[in-house]
Amino acid sequence: MSKEPGTSVSTTGSRILPTSVSQVGTITKYEILNYFRSRRFFILLAIGLIISGIFTALVAYYGVSNVAPCLPSTCSTPALAFYSFWWGNSITFVIVLSGIFFGGDAISGEFQNKTGYFLVANPLRRSSIYIGKWLGALIASVIVLAIYAGITVGNGLFYFGANVPFQFVESLSFSILYLIAVLGFTFFFSSLFKSSSMSILVTAILFLFAFSLIQLIVANLVQIEPWFIITYGSGIIGNVLMDTYPTTQPIRGPGPGGRDGTTYAVTIPEGIMILLVYFIATAILGLVLFERKEFT
Amino acid sequence: MSGPSIEAVNLSKRYGSFLALSNLSLKIEGSKCVGFLGPNGAGKTTTLKIFTDMIRASEGKALINGIDVHVDKRKALSSVGSLIESPEIYPSLTPREALSMVSEIRGLPRAEKRKKIEDVVSEVKMEEWLDKKVGKFSKGMKQRINIASALLSDPDVFLLDEPTTGLDPRGMAEVRDIVKSLKTRNRLIFMSSHLLNEVQDICDEVAMIDHGKLLVYDSLSNVTRRASSDGGNIVEIELSREIDQQTVNNDIASLANVSVVERPDPKRIRIHFSGGIQNQEKLLLDLASMKIGMISFHPSTSALEDTYLKLIKDTL
Numbered sequence: 001m002s003k004e005p006g007t008s009v010s011t012t013g014s015r016i017l018p019t020s021v022s023q024v025g026t027i028t029k030y031e032i033l034n035y036f037r038s039r040r041f042f043i044l045l046a047i048g049l050i051i052s053g054i055f056t057a058l059v060a061y062y063g064v065s066n067v068a069p070c071l072p073s074t075c076s077t078p079a080l081a082f083y084s085f086w087w088g089n090s091i092t093f094v095i096v097l098s099g100i101f102f103g104g105d106a107i108s109g110e111f112q113n114k115t116g117y118f119l120v121a122n123p124l125r126r127s128s129i130y131i132g133k134w135l136g137a138l139i140a141s142v143i144v145l146a147i148y149a150g151i152t153v154g155n156g157l158f159y160f161g162a163n164v165p166f167q168f169v170e171s172l173s174f175s176i177l178y179l180i181a182v183l184g185f186t187f188f189f190s191s192l193f194k195s196s197s198m199s200i201l202v203t204a205i206l207f208l209f210a211f212s213l214i215q216l217i218v219a220n221l222v223q224i225e226p227w228f229i230i231t232y233g234s235g236i237i238g239n240v241l242m243d244t245y246p247t248t249q250p251i252r253g254p255g256p257g258g259r260d261g262t263t264y265a266v267t268i269p270e271g272i273m274i275l276l277v278y279f280i281a282t283a284i285l286g287l288v289l290f291e292r293k294e295f296t
Numbered sequence: 297m298s299g300p301s302i303e304a305v306n307l308s309k310r311y312g313s314f315l316a317l318s319n320l321s322l323k324i325e326g327s328k329c330v331g332f333l334g335p336n337g338a339g340k341t342t343t344l345k346i347f348t349d350m351i352r353a354s355e356g357k358a359l360i361n362g363i364d365v366h367v368d369k370r371k372a373l374s375s376v377g378s379l380i381e382s383p384e385i386y387p388s389l390t391p392r393e394a395l396s397m398v399s400e401i402r403g404l405p406r407a408e409k410r411k412k413i414e415d416v417v418s419e420v421k422m423e424e425w426l427d428k429k430v431g432k433f434s435k436g437m438k439q440r441i442n443i444a445s446a447l448l449s450d451p452d453v454f455l456l457d458e459p460t461t462g463l464d465p466r467g468m469a470e471v472r473d474i475v476k477s478l479k480t481r482n483r484l485i486f487m488s489s490h491l492l493n494e495v496q497d498i499c500d501e502v503a504m505i506d507h508g509k510l511l512v513y514d515s516l517s518n519v520t521r522r523a524s525s526d527g528g529n530i531v532e533i534e535l536s537r538e539i540d541q542q543t544v545n546n547d548i549a550s551l552a553n554v555s556v557v558e559r560p561d562p563k564r565i566r567i568h569f570s571g572g573i574q575n576q577e578k579l580l581l582d583l584a585s586m587k588i589g590m591i592s593f594h595p596s597t598s599a600l601e602d603t604y605l606k607l608i609k610d611t612l
């Protein structure tokens with residue numbers, strides 16, 4: 001076949017496509033580019049900075065030993081008390097916000113805004129779109145988390161020098177795991193809906209109120225270990241920062257006639273298991289749903 | 297190597313209990329433009345969405361170049377450029393970025409990418425907007441970028457769902473010209489439309505659909521031929537200069553097979569003639585040799601329109 005300049009040779013059905021993995025990479029790349037241009041990313045970043053700012057001001061104004069006291073009887077390292085106060089009290093909120101911001105309408109938005117139609121008729125698997133978008137959301141969230149962690153550590157270094165407790169590194173790893181599980185869940189949830197605002201609203205209610213509420217009711221009133229709730233699994237993030245890791249313990253009801261009960265504390269292996277199972281189950285469900293979804 | 301092809305095999309689609317597409321079988325092969333003509337709600341978009349695996353068929357299958365779209369979407373769509381409904385592009389991206397994404401997904405060589413994007417964007421006359429955010433674009437501008445996206449990887453098969461909708465008259469004409477230019481490049485074009493004159497202007501063949509059923513698939517001239525119940529045909533010719541009634545009556549009316557000649561205006565005549573395609577060819581030759589300034593010769597719109605309306609009415 002001779003090739004003339006300026007004419008394209010017809011090659012029916014024999015175009016060389018990139019691998020699915022590299023198509024995932026392309027989707028991720030442009031998803032992140034889109035995030036960096038979006039208001040949402042900067043709002044989340046601003047929220048992270050505001051929370052950091054409030055903590056920084058609290059610590060500076062009241063003094064680190066007052067806001068994160070380390071009593072000799074129960075506390076071995078003041079630095080740990082500091083990280084527990086800061087990171088332990090706030091990071092799950094930041095993670096949940098990332099999940100809502102980046103995952104809440106990740107799939108439903110593609111339908112509502114019809115942006116999904118631009119990609120889906122191209123030669124790539126639907127799962128590549130889903131995974132690519134998920135990785136994009138994960139990377140964008142990790143960036144926000146990294147900035148937040150950077151400010152936390154910055155303060156820690158300022159007050160306690162270079163001895164960052166190893167528990168903080170553990171807690172950070174669990175935070176990433178929780179983020180992965182939350183994004184898995186929100187992506188799955190967003191593929192149940194075809195309306196952006198509806199799916200954001202429902203995920204926000206679930207993560208900001210419903211899960212904690214169910215956990216509270218199940219643990220305190222029904223008195224069962226709430227191992228089936230994702231937020232219970234995320235307990236390891238804060239627990240690991242405590243001087244002595246809390247354990248499940250029987251408690252005596254107050255006064256005569258008070259009921260006896262149990263306070264539940266998730267162990268590290270249990271927590272990891274809960275988060276992993278949440279991630280795997282919701283990732284599979286989300287992929288199957290998206291694969292079957294009709295672009296009507 | 298055989299030419300590009302698309303084939304629907306007993307395609308049906310149900311939305312709940314509503315049958316939107318009923319046992320559609322259609323095979324199109326080779327480089328040509330086929331108009332998929334039908335009124336609103338006929339099932340055109342449904343068909344094209346099955347061909348791009350955007351929705352699943354309830355029964356039957358859709359093949360592109362012999363490959364089942366639902367079984368191996370990547371392979372089946374690797375040489376397909378499509379425009380189904382009006383997709384939106386992420387508003388914060390520019391056409392250059394959005395088209396880069398598509399070209400990376402489709403594996404355009406890195407070295408060609410930039411030039412190719414600039415080429416297709418200028419083909420849809422959007423070069424000034426190449427680096428502006430899509431969010432500010434009008435519907436018609438977005439549609440042009442969508443068309444550019446379909447052209448990007450030089451596919452063999454084009455699946456276009458009412459590509460001119462949402463465009464102003466000039467935009468419509470430009471898009472029609474783009475589609476026409478694709479015909480010269482050895483492509484199979486399957487283009488839906490509810491506009492008869494659009495199909496007639498662009499396409500070689502027509503597949504008519506209504507109420508989810510395929511009514512006819514044939515060449516435009518054959519379908520036109522069915523219009524006249526007496527087996528006759530009508531062609532319209534346009535002239536560069538005026539023709540007088542006398543020439544019409546004496547010279548044209550006396551040509552072989554011609555039954556009636558009308559002269560709606562001095563530069564246009566309608567000729568009714570009998571017989572088939574050979575007679576039409578002879579008529580064209582005769583007219584050309586008369587040197588009356590003929591600049592176009594085509595089957596009458598009204599004849600095809602009759603067929604269209606008649607076929608649609610029959611399915612009611």
Ligand SMILES: Nc1ncnc2c1ncn2[C@@H]1O[C@H](COP(=O)(O)OP(=O)(O)O)[C@@H](O)[C@H]1O
Pocket residue numbers: 296311314316334335336337338339340341342343
């Ligand atoms: N998601 C849907 N649910 C129910 N009915 C639908 C849906 N999509 C299309 N239809 C119906 O299917 C028929 C065919 O629609 P469509 O293929 O869009 O027609 P066309 O593109 O020819 O105008 C119409 O009657 C339409 O109302």
Ligand SMILES: [Mg+2]
Pocket residue numbers: 337340341342457458
């Ligand atoms: Mg339609």
